Amino acid sequence: MKTHANIPIFVPHMGCPNACVFCNQRTISGHNVPDFTKVRAEIENALATVDAGRTAQIAYFGGSFTAIDRKDMIYLLSVAKKFTDDGRVESIRISTRPDCIDEEIIEILRSYGVKTVELGIQSISEKVLLLSGRGHGADCCKRAAELITGAGMEFVGQMMTGLPGSTKEDEIRTAIAIADMGAVAARIYPTVVFKGTRLAEMAEKGEYIPMSREEAVDRTEAAFEVFAERGIKVIRIGLQSGEALVSGEEIACGDYSEAIGEMCISRYFEKKISALCKDISGGDVTVYCNPRRVSCAVGYKGGNKEKIKEKFGLRSIRISPCDGLSEFEIRINTNQRS
């Protein structure tokens, strides 16, 4: 099977008419406003590093691609299309906000051969959208997703946990809605409070309380579970760390961990294994999982094994790879049942 390489080109904030309370786009992408004349060379350089036999996709990420100046958008699409036309790149991907999608935009994207559109849905709760300053309602998200899928393009849904006014139930509902909208994949971002944002001011005034680490894991895992159970690939949990994030110098308050994705998937496996162990008391247990998911089953910093062992009074627990199992499938074998 051919593997896939992404060529990410960041198009930060520019053109976005909005001011979401959490947004500090420059920090997120770690890039300044790009010089578009360099994009072609940037793609050429990236292509030179893609191994033979891998397909490549150009991905315009980082802001609201369809809200940038129309000339710039068309220019960037035409640059990308040259690469798809000559067969060196397989497809084009963009990310944007729901209220920057309409029939005309869809037609432009389709004419340049865009294959995948990522939408920043963030939440489908009207209250959360309002408190977060998104500037549109839930209907707008559904309509944008419909236009994308109706045009035969892939829709990828991005959502956030821990937004102002949001609850775990809102986030589960959002994940279900994204799945129902026909998403082929999803990204989940626990809210990070950046310096200089309205959210940082809200936190300072006590109008917003950031999630603790435990809450972030619990709520983000709950959204992940919806996608995993519906067979929808989660391509990212948590912000990609730029330098500023790693050093923490751009974070105003609250928690941030690069390992949040690992922690969430590890929690998901802990829950699945626990459910299978619920009638077991003592003895030795072997847990079988897909070979690529052994570390998730073992848990973040090996924590799942110890927790499950203790919870069910097991003498031992072993995690074993099993080729026949699908990505999130778990089987157990035990020598003792209550």
Ligand code: SF4
């Ligand atoms: S829509 Fe995106 S780029 Fe625009 S303010 Fe909101 S988060 Fe930032």
